[in-house]
Amino acid sequence: MTTTLTTPAAARAARPMKRRKAFDWGQPWVYLVAAIVVVASVAPVAYIWIGGFRTTADINADPAGFPNPWSLDSYIGVLTSTRFWGSVFSSSLVGLGTTLGTVVLGVMAAFVIARYTFRGRAFLYSLFAAGLMFPLTVAALPLSVLLRDIGLQGTFIGLIIPQVAFALPVTIIILVPFLRAIPPELEEAAVIDGATRIGFFWRIMLPLSAPGLVTVGVLAFVNSWNAYLLPLLVLAAGGMPQDLWTLPLGVQQFSTQYSADTGAVLAYTSLSMLPALAFFLAAEKRIVGGLTGAVKG
Amino acid sequence: MTHHLTAGPAVSAGPAPTPAAPARRRAGTGRKWLEIALFAGPALIVFVTFVIAPVVLAGVYSLYNWNGLGPLERFIGLDNYVRALTDPLFLTAIGNNFTILIASVLIQGPLAISIALLLNRKLPGRSVIRALIFVPYVLAEVIAGLSWKLLLSPRGGVNALLEAMGLGEFTQPWLANPDIALWVMFSILTWKYLGFAILLMLAGLQGVPEELHEAAAIDGANWWQIQTRITLPLLAPTIRIWIFLSMIGSLQLFDMVWVTTKGGPVGATNTMAVYLIQYGQGQYGYGSAIAVILFVISLAVALVYQRFAMRRDLAGAVTSGVR
Numbered sequence: 001m002t003t004t005l006t007t008p009a010a011a012r013a014a015r016p017m018k019r020r021k022a023f024d025w026g027q028p029w030v031y032l033v034a035a036i037v038v039v040a041s042v043a044p045v046a047y048i049w050i051g052g053f054r055t056t057a058d059i060n061a062d063p064a065g066f067p068n069p070w071s072l073d074s075y076i077g078v079l080t081s082t083r084f085w086g087s088v089f090s091s092s093l094v095g096l097g098t099t100l101g102t103v104v105l106g107v108m109a110a111f112v113i114a115r116y117t118f119r120g121r122a123f124l125y126s127l128f129a130a131g132l133m134f135p136l137t138v139a140a141l142p143l144s145v146l147l148r149d150i151g152l153q154g155t156f157i158g159l160i161i162p163q164v165a166f167a168l169p170v171t172i173i174i175l176v177p178f179l180r181a182i183p184p185e186l187e188e189a190a191v192i193d194g195a196t197r198i199g200f201f202w203r204i205m206l207p208l209s210a211p212g213l214v215t216v217g218v219l220a221f222v223n224s225w226n227a228y229l230l231p232l233l234v235l236a237a238g239g240m241p242q243d244l245w246t247l248p249l250g251v252q253q254f255s256t257q258y259s260a261d262t263g264a265v266l267a268y269t270s271l272s273m274l275p276a277l278a279f280f281l282a283a284e285k286r287i288v289g290g291l292t293g294a295v296k297g
Numbered sequence: 298m299t300h301h302l303t304a305g306p307a308v309s310a311g312p313a314p315t316p317a318a319p320a321r322r323r324a325g326t327g328r329k330w331l332e333i334a335l336f337a338g339p340a341l342i343v344f345v346t347f348v349i350a351p352v353v354l355a356g357v358y359s360l361y362n363w364n365g366l367g368p369l370e371r372f373i374g375l376d377n378y379v380r381a382l383t384d385p386l387f388l389t390a391i392g393n394n395f396t397i398l399i400a401s402v403l404i405q406g407p408l409a410i411s412i413a414l415l416l417n418r419k420l421p422g423r424s425v426i427r428a429l430i431f432v433p434y435v436l437a438e439v440i441a442g443l444s445w446k447l448l449l450s451p452r453g454g455v456n457a458l459l460e461a462m463g464l465g466e467f468t469q470p471w472l473a474n475p476d477i478a479l480w481v482m483f484s485i486l487t488w489k490y491l492g493f494a495i496l497l498m499l500a501g502l503q504g505v506p507e508e509l510h511e512a513a514a515i516d517g518a519n520w521w522q523i524q525t526r527i528t529l530p531l532l533a534p535t536i537r538i539w540i541f542l543s544m545i546g547s548l549q550l551f552d553m554v555w556v557t558t559k560g561g562p563v564g565a566t567n568t569m570a571v572y573l574i575q576y577g578q579g580q581y582g583y584g585s586a587i588a589v590i591l592f593v594i595s596l597a598v599a600l601v602y603q604r605f606a607m608r609r610d611l612a613g614a615v616t617s618g619v620r
Binding site (some may be wrong): 145162273 | 332333346347350358365418433437443445448454492495514549555577588589591595596599
């Protein structure tokens with residue numbers, strides 16, 4: 001009696017495991033949902049890209065059609081303009097400067113917090129961590145006054161330094177557990193071999209924490225590349241020539257200025273997406289890993 | 298040898314050596330403090346000057362009538378705050394921020410969790426699917442916003458698509474209709490940030506051990522029971538973090554609104570940050586009062602949420618809300 005009752009249950013229990021190896025009938029539904037989400041995510045972007053291949057007259061005649069004929073004029077127009085390349089240059093310069101500043105200052109401060117015992121260490125850490133609660137919008141106006149007073153408004157440095165400052169909290173929060181996880185035995189061994197604390201930092205700490213540094217670097221770069229509010233206040237309001245505005249500012253400006261030329265706006269917008277897309281897809285694991293890592297650390 | 302040489306001058310140059318705790322290391326406390334100052338100093342100076350000081354200054358400016366030029370002279374107490382909190386436009390903006398916040402948690406959360414649960418299996422092509430879902434998040438908010446502005450304009454792609462499908466009566470000036478503009482904005486934000494939420498949940502699901510599923514399956518649990526009884530409770534920390542990020546993001550919403558509607562039509566999509574930049578440039582005192590209000594609201598929400606989340610009440614409410 002008992003055995004006959006348990007047999008079907010046991011069979012049912014075993015089935016999902018077997019199924020995974022054979023054909024899973026749940027799979028088509030999963031693919032359907034995945035397909036819907038993927039199409040919803042990508043279709044608007046595809047519309048912009050494909051629209052860039054259309055002439056403005058063609059778009060005005062039929063906003064939802066395919067290019068007829070395919071025209072490269074808009075893309076060529078953007079790719080031969082100085083303002084597009086000026087924007088790419090500025091975004092790259094500011095992005096690299098911000099990344100470098102963030103990683104260097106961040107790892108140094110995180111090293112102290114992670115590996116030194118001193119009075120005020122907990123306070124130092126809480127101070128940086130509290131920075132997470134200080135959004136840029138709150139600081140924006142006084143920051144632009146401050147930059148104006150010290151003569152940095154309208155300069156790249158005036159954009160890079162505050163971006164580094166606002167990137168430090170996340171950087172330090174990610175890096176401290178990373179640096180702390182490096183076993184103390186390694187440090188003791190290094191000290192026995194005659195290394196100073198600084199030598200240990202350079203020769204052992206930095207190489208071992210490379211993955212963490214890449215993560216925070218990617219985050220800093222990406223945030224800088226996409227930033228809008230601070231460039232708006234520092235570059236646009238500070239009198240930087242339009243040709244040297246960062247990409248988000250430049251795209252916004254271009255689309256207002258040439259709003260009648262839809263084809264050109266679409267081409268400009270899609271070309272502005274490309275660098276970020278390429279970079280992000282290459283670093284996807286780092287970005288998500290960094291965010292979830294920060295969350296758990 | 299080397300450190301004997303360097304330790305000498307370092308001791309005398311060390312800033313404020315503390316008499317506390319006998320030094321365990323051979324190098325004296327002076328050297329230790331010098332190292333601490335050299336390593337943490339630059340970050341600390343930059344952080345205090347460009348993050349802490351501006352926030353504190355916002356608090357000071359908010360008490361003055363000041364246009365950003367000349368000396369701070371016209372102290373007006375709390376007048377800026379009174380003006381802000383009695384301006385219907387600003388109150389609408391606060392309301393809009395909270396509408397987006399609540400809708401994000403209640404709609405995007407369950408959606409992202411469900412999709413992540415479905416995708417959390419061995420699928421051929423999974424990495425491609427993940428990468429494509431991530432695309433909207435990858436774009437700058439400004440560029441995504443401008444794209445949607447083009448798509449949603451009266452002669453844009455969305456209306457043209459509706460016409461082509463024979464749904465001509467649903468065509469709209471999407472972002473210019475005050476009755477629906479906020480929800481259109483919310484939809485754009487969902488498009489932009491759902492992929493991130495899904496990926497975060499999928500990353501969280503990786504931390505749920507496979508053996509637990511197998512054990513439950515052997516005990517006769519079905520797929521649904523496994524998800525609600527085992528997976529979701531174990532995913533709770535990730536969900537809590539996502540809710541936190543989503544709430545803070547909703548309260549500070551700026552770029553997307555600024556490039557698509559500038560808060561219009563008639564304030565329908567206005568947010569605190571948009572209002573701040575619109576009215577703050579030129580009226581630094583008033584703008585700073587707005588900034589302080591925005592800061593206090595964000596902080597209050599964060600603190601209240603942390604109390605809730607620590608007691609795990611909210612996580613339970615959210616996960617059971619998926620049903």
